[in-house]
Amino acid sequence: MKLNLKIWRQPSQQAQGQLVDYQLDNVSEDSSFLEMLDLLNEQLIENGDEPVAFDHDCREGICGMCSLVINGVAHGQDREKIKQVTVCQLHMRNFSDGETIVIEPWRSAAFPVLKDLIVNRTAFDRIIQAGGYISVSTGSAADANALPIPKKKADVSMDAAACIGCGACVAACPNGSAMLFTSAKITHLGVLPQGETERYQRVVNMVAQMDKEGFGGCTNMGECEAVCPKEISLDFIARMNRDLISAAFRGISPTV
Amino acid sequence: MVGVMHFPQTTIGKKVIMAISGVVWIGFLAAHMFGNLKVYTGAEHFNEYAEGLRTLGAPILGYAQALWVLRIIVIVSIVAHMWAALTLNQRNRQARPARYTEHKKLSANYATLTMIYGGVAIFFFIIYHLMHFTWGVAGVHPSFIATDPYHNVIAGFSSYGYVPAIIYLIALVFLAFHLFHGTWSLFQTLGLNNKTYDGALHGLAWAVALVITLGFATVPLGVMFGLLS
Structure with missing residues (x-):
């Protein structure tokens, strides 16, 4: 060719x-x-x-x-x-x-071009640091089946966890919004019992960090979903919105 | 900012403000459209309805008190809606400073991409619409009579070579697109959407957009084609 x-x-x-x-x-x-x-x-x-x-x-x-x-x-x-x-x-x-x-290259204010086609995606790392984790006790690992998790929830969590954090969602979004990424990271932890404890603090912190990084807002166009190589769904954005509204009613402030 | 006060400062919080104020306006538009259709019941009944809006809640409420409460809700909603839209739009532009040489849209439809422009167009139309039928500004309306809304509608639409009627119809096209994306979008923003309901909500969005705009459109069309006089 x-x-x-x-x-x-x-x-x-x-x-x-x-x-x-x-x-x-x-x-x-x-x-x-x-x-x-x-x-x-x-x-x-x-x-x-x-x-x-x-x-x-x-x-x-x-x-x-x-x-x-x-x-x-x-x-x-x-x-x-x-x-x-x-x-x-x-x-x-x-x-x-x-x-x-x-x-x-990906084009977004939060992803500055470092050289040619390489962009700096550490903004994603800082969003993860703001709440994309669960706190567990150290020691020997718990039995995998110690906590019963409904199949449907496990499936949702796995679908969200498929996100590889490439940033195509931000690149495709005319608003340079990172909501698809952030919502996938919030969901894959938040639907499981292990992530339930920090569920609302997590959403408040991660959204606050996402905004701080200069990503745009969601206008529900679906461009992100259309380019996502891991088929991350807009459903997760709706879920993130739901959790943030819920967190607001609970009076939770960001700690980042 | 603490707790709930932090919420409107987030990009999601602003969208929620837009969704809720949007619901208020969908309700207002539906009621307004229903009221407009009373024009088909004749001058007497239509004028009685217009006066009825002012005596709503009587004798407990005074003249136009209920109307002003509703007006304030609608005005506060549109101000909040526009504030959130404009601040978010500014933010979104800053989030994507460099443009692509080539950028293909895969899923965004026309309605979605023109929300902000349609919204601005609708706002200017509302100002014009108030000058036309509420304030009866001389030059905008040919022969405004405050006590005779039926006359105002017929004369307003049939004057100036039907230009006001055509402006009204063009504004309705903008409104239809705005309502179509807005109705679906508000469920997504409020977190009430998922793939199970997506199809049904798109259907609802079509229904809201079409029923409201077609209902409004029958009045100027009726005047233009001589159904109303």
Whole structure:
């Protein structure tokens, strides 16, 4: 395959960025999108140019590192639009020979571009630190079946826990809102008995931190849900709203 | 800020304020639309209804007291709604300072994307609407008679080459989009939505948007096509 690439190049956080054109030939349609970028970088290095910086780690779709907006869609889109996957799981067979592909970083005030296609997502870490944990006694682990948990609740928790924190929801949201991420993290702990103790303090703290980081508000467009590679549902945002309203009635203030 | 006082400062709290004030306005619009339909029962009954709004709750309440309580609720609601919308909108713009060269929308519909613009358009229409039918500002209404609302409706819509009627209908298109997204959205914001009810709530949103706007639209259309005179 022959491709025309338009890639966002930005030397540093302070520097001005711009889209730069690259031509790439001999791309196998069985290669993944990241392998295609590896090929480009090999050529750039051979020519003595600066390679394109992009985030990646497991390349199995489970770590949440890869983060590219491809042709205007966070993580790109497969040709059949069957299922949203992470960039590393997107293959070049979804593109056609001679196609022009625009590659940009996540764009959000809370995710400043560090270099080229790499953004700083530590805002997510600080949201987790604000309440994305449960407090347990140390010592030997409790028996897994010591606390009975209804199957339905366990399923909801697992669905929410599928979030890999890649930030595609923020990237896709026209408001740069992190509600899908935050709500998934609140839900996967809050529905279980182990997380129930800190349920309302957690939602108040995590929402306060989310707002402090400069993420926007939710206007219920569903763009986040549409790009999420882990199928995190808008239901969780409704649940987060419900918990925050409930916490307000309980008079809980943020402690972060 | 402590407890519940912290709530309106959060992005979610502001949305809840919008949802609740939105419910107040859906209720007001439904009642207003129902009242407007009385125009079909003739001048006498329609004018009696308009006067009835002022003597509501008599003899316990004085003249227009109940009406003013309702008006204050509606005014406070729209002020709160707009305050929350404008502060959130400003925040949302700041949260996404750099634009994408290419950005594809996958799920957001037209109604969702134009909420803020539609809302601003509706606000200006409300001001115009008050000048037209409540205050009867000379030049906006050709022959306003405070004691004859029926005449005001007919004359107001049939004057100036039907321009006021057309403005009214255009405003209703904005209102329909606003109500469609708003009605579904308020359930999501208040945490009362999930996938089980999603379809039904979208149906309800369609119903609210269509019933209210079509009900309002029959009056100017009736005047334009000579059904009302």
